[in-house]
Amino acid sequence: MATQTMSQSETLSEDKRSDKTAPRLLTWIPTGLMLLASVLVIASIAFPYWGLVLEAPQYPGGLQMRVFVNRMTGDEDPRLDEVREIDGLNHYIGMQSLYNAASFERSIAIPAVIIMVVLLVVAAFLRRRWAWVLTLPAIAFPFIFLGDLAFWMNNYGQNLDPYAPLSSAIEPFTPPIIGEGVIGQFKTVAYVDTGWYLAVVAVVLVSAALLIRMLRSRAASRES
Amino acid sequence: MISQRLSSKLVFIGTVLIVAAVLAVVIAPKTITSAQGSTTDWQTIAEQRGLTEADLRAAAMTYTPSGVMDEYVMFASGGHSGQMFVVGMPSMRLLRTIAVFTPEPWQGYGYGAGEEVLAGGDINGRPVRWADTHHPALSETNGDYDGQWVFINDKANGRIAVIDLRDFETKQIVNNPLFLNDHGGTFVTPNTEYIIEGGQYAQPLGSEFVPLADYESDYRGMITFWKFDREAGRIDMSQSFAMELPPYWQDLCDAGKLVSEGWVFCNSINTELATGGIEAGNPPFEAGVSRNTTDFMHVINLNAAIEVYKAGSTVEVAGMQVIPLDTAVENNLLFFTPEPRSPHGVDIAPGGDYIVVSGKLDPHVTVYSFQKIMDTIAAGGFETDQYGVPILDYERVLEAQVEVGLGPLHTQFGPDGYAYTSLFLDSAVARWSIGAEGYRPQDGWSLISKIPVQYNVGHIATAEGDTVSPDGNLLVSLNKWSVDRFMSTGPLLPQNFQLIDIGQEGDNLQLLYDMPFTGGEPHYAQIIKADKLSAWEVYPEVGWNPLTQSVDPNAVTQGTEGVERDGNNVTVRMTAVRSHFTPEHIDIQAGDHVTWTITNVERARDATHGFSIPYYGISLSIEPGESITFEFDATEPGVFSYYCLEFCSALHLEMMGYLTIQPQ
Numbered sequence: 001m002a003t004q005t006m007s008q009s010e011t012l013s014e015d016k017r018s019d020k021t022a023p024r025l026l027t028w029i030p031t032g033l034m035l036l037a038s039v040l041v042i043a044s045i046a047f048p049y050w051g052l053v054l055e056a057p058q059y060p061g062g063l064q065m066r067v068f069v070n071r072m073t074g075d076e077d078p079r080l081d082e083v084r085e086i087d088g089l090n091h092y093i094g095m096q097s098l099y100n101a102a103s104f105e106r107s108i109a110i111p112a113v114i115i116m117v118v119l120l121v122v123a124a125f126l127r128r129r130w131a132w133v134l135t136l137p138a139i140a141f142p143f144i145f146l147g148d149l150a151f152w153m154n155n156y157g158q159n160l161d162p163y164a165p166l167s168s169a170i171e172p173f174t175p176p177i178i179g180e181g182v183i184g185q186f187k188t189v190a191y192v193d194t195g196w197y198l199a200v201v202a203v204v205l206v207s208a209a210l211l212i213r214m215l216r217s218r219a220a221s222r223e224s
Numbered sequence: 225m226i227s228q229r230l231s232s233k234l235v236f237i238g239t240v241l242i243v244a245a246v247l248a249v250v251i252a253p254k255t256i257t258s259a260q261g262s263t264t265d266w267q268t269i270a271e272q273r274g275l276t277e278a279d280l281r282a283a284a285m286t287y288t289p290s291g292v293m294d295e296y297v298m299f300a301s302g303g304h305s306g307q308m309f310v311v312g313m314p315s316m317r318l319l320r321t322i323a324v325f326t327p328e329p330w331q332g333y334g335y336g337a338g339e340e341v342l343a344g345g346d347i348n349g350r351p352v353r354w355a356d357t358h359h360p361a362l363s364e365t366n367g368d369y370d371g372q373w374v375f376i377n378d379k380a381n382g383r384i385a386v387i388d389l390r391d392f393e394t395k396q397i398v399n400n401p402l403f404l405n406d407h408g409g410t411f412v413t414p415n416t417e418y419i420i421e422g423g424q425y426a427q428p429l430g431s432e433f434v435p436l437a438d439y440e441s442d443y444r445g446m447i448t449f450w451k452f453d454r455e456a457g458r459i460d461m462s463q464s465f466a467m468e469l470p471p472y473w474q475d476l477c478d479a480g481k482l483v484s485e486g487w488v489f490c491n492s493i494n495t496e497l498a499t500g501g502i503e504a505g506n507p508p509f510e511a512g513v514s515r516n517t518t519d520f521m522h523v524i525n526l527n528a529a530i531e532v533y534k535a536g537s538t539v540e541v542a543g544m545q546v547i548p549l550d551t552a553v554e555n556n557l558l559f560f561t562p563e564p565r566s567p568h569g570v571d572i573a574p575g576g577d578y579i580v581v582s583g584k585l586d587p588h589v590t591v592y593s594f595q596k597i598m599d600t601i602a603a604g605g606f607e608t609d610q611y612g613v614p615i616l617d618y619e620r621v622l623e624a625q626v627e628v629g630l631g632p633l634h635t636q637f638g639p640d641g642y643a644y645t646s647l648f649l650d651s652a653v654a655r656w657s658i659g660a661e662g663y664r665p666q667d668g669w670s671l672i673s674k675i676p677v678q679y680n681v682g683h684i685a686t687a688e689g690d691t692v693s694p695d696g697n698l699l700v701s702l703n704k705w706s707v708d709r710f711m712s713t714g715p716l717l718p719q720n721f722q723l724i725d726i727g728q729e730g731d732n733l734q735l736l737y738d739m740p741f742t743g744g745e746p747h748y749a750q751i752i753k754a755d756k757l758s759a760w761e762v763y764p765e766v767g768w769n770p771l772t773q774s775v776d777p778n779a780v781t782q783g784t785e786g787v788e789r790d791g792n793n794v795t796v797r798m799t800a801v802r803s804h805f806t807p808e809h810i811d812i813q814a815g816d817h818v819t820w821t822i823t824n825v826e827r828a829r830d831a832t833h834g835f836s837i838p839y840y841g842i843s844l845s846i847e848p849g850e851s852i853t854f855e856f857d858a859t860e861p862g863v864f865s866y867y868c869l870e871f872c873s874a875l876h877l878e879m880m881g882y883l884t885i886q887p888q
Contacts (some may be wrong), residue, residue, distance in 0.1 A: 009300075058830075059828070084827065085827065085828055088801060088802060088826075092803075092875070165803070165875055165878070215673055
């Protein structure tokens with residue numbers, strides 16, 4: 001009998017709370033989304049943002065380069081440093097070493113991501129109208145990454161060493177940052193990779209959070 | 225006479241024309257059909273080429289499409305090429321030549337690099353750069369091939385080489401100071417603790433001069449047990465020892481395994497103590513050595529011999545610790561038992577329990593029971609030979625005899641209780657059944673089938689056929705003569721490796737493929753499952769020294785290249801990468817001593833660079849990651865263009881540089 005009474009009283013109290021539950025949820029959902037976005041951005045560091053496969057007959061399976069926010073690697077094969085191998089091939093057309101590209105950006109990438117995430121976490125809990133400003137770096141980040149990549153690709157393609165073995169055969173060019181390109185007899189396929197997608201999902205989550213907050217504050221101002 | 229020849233010539237030409245016309249009529253319609261494309265398929269091709277169903281089966285069993293790897297790998301001796309050959313099976317594609325005792329320019333062996341290894345085979349300070357390689361032995365763990373090392377002997381000069389199967393390169397050559405020839409090597413104990421090298425033509429130990437008249441008293445046979453240090457990857461001469469044997473021409477040996485582990489068995493062919501001298505009216509060796517109806521199989525207690533060696537009961541001869549013959553007899557290290565005349569093979573069955581001997585002038589294989597040998601030794605009470613060695617009674621140790629055919633030589637084993645014996649005089653391979661429990665008791669000790677081979681088979685090899693777990697399926701017959709098997713390329717003919725399918729029971733043995741072999745006499749081979757090998761695709765790290773199998777502290781990194789001078793000593797530090805050497809100008813003076821290091825900094829598979837200096841005889845193969853240091857004296861002034869010997873890239877021709885040597 002006692003248990004029955006208990007459950008009855010619980011049901012009562014829940015009923016009392018129910019009218020406040022929706023607004024509370026609307027407060028915490030954006031916070032949760034932003035925290036989730038923070039986790040995704042942090043996680044994205046561990047994944048490549050961009051990749052390039054260089055296809056040539058004498059490299060069965062192609063040469064694979066993967067670009068992370070702060071580093072570049074080849075495939076998982078530890079014996080062959082494929083970035084170095086691509087560098088070796090690039091020297092024929094006078095392209096600079098890929099290891100020299102975006103070295104400043106790569107050096108500040110990790111602190112920048114940490115600051116970005118800290119701002120995101122602050123924005124998640126901060127109940128201020130201007131809090132959205134703090135999310136801007138995270139929203140812009142994947143697009144800044146691609147923009148910077150495009151800058152360097154262009155820079156590398158345009159500034160070829162005139163004393164390279166094949167300098168007379170290759171005109172300066174701008175390699176595509178996504179999709180197929182051709183350098184000499186090599187076909188290249190460039191694509192955005194897991195890390196970049198995670199960062200974009202984070203952008204979607206943050207945007208959704210901001211949208212919910214905006215709608216809620218509008219609703220609140222209408223009620224008042 | 226002339227007219228007769230002319231007319232026979234005319235008849236011949238006429239015949240050829242008629243045959244050609246008939247062929248043209250027969251083939252033409254088919255060719256037209258196939259040109260139309262409507263009936264061109266494999267059956268038509270087979271028909272046109274006259275291939276039978278058996279041929280097509282053979283093709284299906286051996287054809288290996290591009291990019292598909294072989295299932296087995298055969299390590300074949302290169303005979304008097306002094307090298308070893310690696311052949312993929314069933315495709316029978318030559319995968320690799322391994323330079324062993326003889327300089328080989330493609331691998332850059334003995335032309336600036338590898339000199340240190342070759343020098344290990346110098347005899348009394350004299351460079352001997354030729355060998356007659358005979359019996360390769362793959363390293364074993366628990367009596368099974370482990371794919372880590374392979375060893376081979378030089379019959380001509382009594383030497384042993386060690387090859388590392390991580391890079392398939394020769395790491396060590398040791399010269400046996402006791403003997404100038406060997407035949408009974410190489411064989412390994414079941415865990416490769418020792419590499420066995422038996423001698424052949426008796427001689428005074430240590431190769432001193434003794435007249436042949438003193439053959440009985442002063443000439444000796446020997447067997448050497450080389451200690452292999454797996455960790456170091458080298459034979460440890462300081463832990464190796466030999467045993468003095470009567471001058472009976474020990475021929476082949478095999479190490480016991482499983483029940484017979486710790487024992488070694490060798491045969492001998494000259495218990496007659498013949499010393500030849502056909503020119504003086506003596507029986508020639510071929511007769512003198514074959515006179516007795518039996519010779520002696522040697523039964524050696526290796527474990528006990530190791531104890532005797534460790535106890536210090538040895539004498540030093542030419543720097544080698546030797547257990548004297550009388551010490552061996554006193555300590556029960558050596559026993560004999562008669563074996564059919566002029567035996568050539570002694571092969572131990574997979575269980576280690578039976579020892580198979582073939583007397584090449586006796587049509588049987590003779591099978592001894594290890595257990596019976598042990599029982600007979602334990603019973604004691606022996607006769608002895610003239611050197612005091614106890615002789616085990618033949619009847620008491622014999623298990624069975626199987627009549628297999630003429631000229632039986634060598635035996636290998638299958639997984640199913642079959643044994644295979646080569647028959648030199650029959651030019652055939654016999655399949656017979658081991659009638660004992662654990663083999664094929666249902667068939668008894670009997671001949672099952674024979675398959676002709678072309679021609680004069682010596683050794684045979686079945687896949688892992690001398691291990692504790694033979695794989696079977698394929699057998700290679702190593703034929704000495706090919707006669708009419710291949711198109712004539714002049715009077716010097718290749719040998720013939722014949723691949724035979726032994727994967728089916730009973731009398732189903734099928735010849736699959738002939739592989740001409742042009743590198744000396746491929747004496748013996750061992751076949752290992754390919755998945756047991758795991759060779760490096762490129763050297764593990766840049767700057768690798770294959771001799772130490774570690775990064776060389778002298779290796780050159782990019783950006784640190786250059787030329788340094790210290791008096792007359794010039795050090796060149798160079799890197800190689802597609803498509804340039806750095807530096808490209810080396811300016812030195814006549815009289816300089818040059819120490820030149822080149823590191824190939826490539827990591828791509830197959831990006832090998834060669835290096836050559838004309839006149840100075842330098843030819844290097846610098847594989848991806850490898851670092852090589854060579855030295856020479858700049859005796860001749862002039863301009864020497866060095867270049868990459870491998871076609872490494874489209875700009876390979878440009879991968880060169882100038883070495884200028886100013887006159888003094």
